[in-house]
Amino acid sequence: MEYTVEQLDEKLNRLIEILCDEQDINIRKFNLDEIDIGSKRIIFRGLSNQRRPSPLSSEFMRLQDEILSFERDHKIIVDVNKLSYVNNMTIFLGDITTLRADAIVNAGNPNLLGSFEPCDSSIDNVIMSAGGLQIRQELNYLMSKQGHPEPNGRAKLTKGYNLPANYIIHTVGPMVFDRVSYHDKIDLANCYKSCLELAVQNGFKNIVFCCIATGTFRFPRDLGSKIAVTTVSNWLKENNYPIKVVFCVYNDHDRKLYEEKFAELNTII
16 A cells, blocks of 8 residues: 555654553654654654553554555565575574564563563564554463463464564573573573474464574573574474574674574585
8 A cells, every 4th residue: 555755644643642642641742743754753663662551442553554564565575485595494684574474583571562662672672663563462462361471482472463474473582691501591492492383383384583582681692593503403303394494683793603503504505
């Protein structure tokens, strides 16, 4: 669906108005009549990020989905089935929210509700901002039903909503405070195993991993990439299931680390 700049501006104004009303924020502080559409988009994201789980109105969901689907359709989307694989694994440098896949993996917090910090750069903020607040609503339902925080190394499934990926697999990695313990390593390996097992249970033919726990959770990137590649490689050898695995990285440093780990397995990408 195509919209004019004026139409997009009108939709964003209304979305900001709804969120301000919900959160008891004086909308006048944003001076919407004096700022451009890009600035309004940032305000909308920030207000969405900090919104606590509660029922979403049909008007909000319609307008939000129109904005997010419009943005998705104007990105360069990469179909993971068209990437080159060796031993069913590959590395992709770029934005995980631009990948068309059966499932992408989100590294979340124990509450699994995503970051409430406006516009932060964490992976769960990035994914939920692109997918929509329905993701948080679905997770809130799952977590309320569970009745306790998500343990490290498990996995839960939600729809992808406005993402090009059909589903999101949410997992919680270990947070490192001082040094990496034996249990931290086991927990991280279990994240990858649990996500793969959940993918198999749902008949997925491909899955995209982010660099679990190596951001705000401070798991060392070198060791994290080694555990990721080794765990997935061993799982693929031990399980007779034809799933393609993408390791999505965001910078050249991480890409080089993963390439080194691939080379150690004699797997050249």
